[in-house]
Amino acid sequence: MASIEVRDFRFPLGPVPRDWHRDGLAITAYWDQLSIFFPVGERFFVRSVKHYLPQVDGALKDECLAFCAQEGHHGREHVAYNEHLAAQGIPVTKLEALVKFSLGIAQKFLSPRRQLAITCALEHFTSLMGEFVLSHDELLQGSDPTMAKLWRWHSAEENEHRSVAFDLYRAVGGTHFERCRAMVVTSLFFWILVVLQQVVFMAKRGALFSVREWWRLFRHSFIDPSTLGSLVRPFLSYFARDFHPAARGGTELIEAWKRSLVTAP
Ligand SMILES: [Fe+2]
Ligand SMILES: [Fe+2]
Numbered sequence: 001m002a003s004i005e006v007r008d009f010r011f012p013l014g015p016v017p018r019d020w021h022r023d024g025l026a027i028t029a030y031w032d033q034l035s036i037f038f039p040v041g042e043r044f045f046v047r048s049v050k051h052y053l054p055q056v057d058g059a060l061k062d063e064c065l066a067f068c069a070q071e072g073h074h075g076r077e078h079v080a081y082n083e084h085l086a087a088q089g090i091p092v093t094k095l096e097a098l099v100k101f102s103l104g105i106a107q108k109f110l111s112p113r114r115q116l117a118i119t120c121a122l123e124h125f126t127s128l129m130g131e132f133v134l135s136h137d138e139l140l141q142g143s144d145p146t147m148a149k150l151w152r153w154h155s156a157e158e159n160e161h162r163s164v165a166f167d168l169y170r171a172v173g174g175t176h177f178e179r180c181r182a183m184v185v186t187s188l189f190f191w192i193l194v195v196l197q198q199v200v201f202m203a204k205r206g207a208l209f210s211v212r213e214w215w216r217l218f219r220h221s222f223i224d225p226s227t228l229g230s231l232v233r234p235f236l237s238y239f240a241r242d243f244h245p246a247a248r249g250g251t252e253l254i255e256a257w258k259r260s261l262v263t264a265p
Contacts, residue, residue: 003059004066004161011077011150013084018205020144025205026213027220031151032085033197036092037190038078040099041122042071044107048115049165052172060167067164070157077150090204095197102189113174117182119165120174124183124238125190127162127245128231130155134253139227156257162245180239 021028046068053064086092106115133139133155140148169179198217199208207213221228237243 004063004070004157004164006066006069006073007153007157008073009077009153011080011146011153013080013146016084016144016146018088020147021140022142023216023220024213025207026202026210026217029198029201029205029207030217030220031147032081032090033095033194033201035078035081035085036095036197037099037193039075039082040096040103042075042078044103044115045119045122045165046071046075047107048112048119049168051112052116052168056168056171060171063161063164064168067161070161074154074157077154081150088204090201095200098193098196102193113169113172114178114182116165116169116172117174117179118186120169120179121183121186121238122190123158123162123165124235124245126158127248127250128234130158131234131248131250131253132227132231134159134250134257136227152257152260156254159250160254162248162250166245176241183238 019025019028021031049064049067053061056064082092082096103118106118110118133151140151202208202210202213223229234248
């Protein structure tokens with residue numbers, strides 16, 4: 001049996017306001033632009049894992065199947081999220097085309113194992129960001145409750161399946177050098193796209209030259225509560241030869257989130 005639970009959660013976004021985050025436009029835009037990556041990115045993750053399914057069995061195979069199911073549900077909810085953004089005038093199709101183009105290069109020119117190494121790299125990002133969300137309740141407190149629930153759900157499941165792609169990668173002979181190289185290149189593409197997407201969102205929302213909004217985003221990212229700053233060290237741990245995603249634990253965060261599902265209104 002897989003230790004990963006597949007939850008078919010749905011989040012109706014119709015009533016969600018444009019600036020749904022408590023801290024306003026720039027912070028909302030930051031979360032929203034992350035959503036651009038998911039439908040295309042998660043399809044890539046699933047393909048890269050599915051490729052190796054015939055080569056594995058037992059618990060690892062069950063976990064791979066649960067991983068694909070979870071990512072499938074995330075992708076579906078982020079398609080709806082991105083449609084919600086498109087209705088606000090965000091050029092979602094164009095932005096998704098850039099993500100598709102980047103991952104398309106990988107699909108066209110890299111071996112299945114190197115594609116899986118990219119999935120491992122991006123899973124490291126999503127699990128660390130998710131861990132940060134789950135361990136800092138204040139990040140989404142006072143924001144739209146549907147959006148808060150969506151991001152906490154995605155964060156929890158990214159933590160739940162954080163080791164799956166990595167375990168598969170090792171099981172099919174993935175090397176330390178190959179995964180580190182994939183992380184360097186993937187990080188470069190990822191952050192270039194994050195900056196570009198943030199700029200497009202700010203421009204479309206009329207705040208491209210708002211010093212106040214950019215300052216808020218800077219403060220949110222590096223000062224209070226220093227989201228990105230505190231993730232540097234855990235990010236770098238990926239390059240250690242003996243790195244394993246499970247070493248960071250996080251089970252208690254997932255358990256706390258599960259309890260919150262019972263008590264939430
Ligand atoms: Fe996901
Ligand atoms: Fe994931």
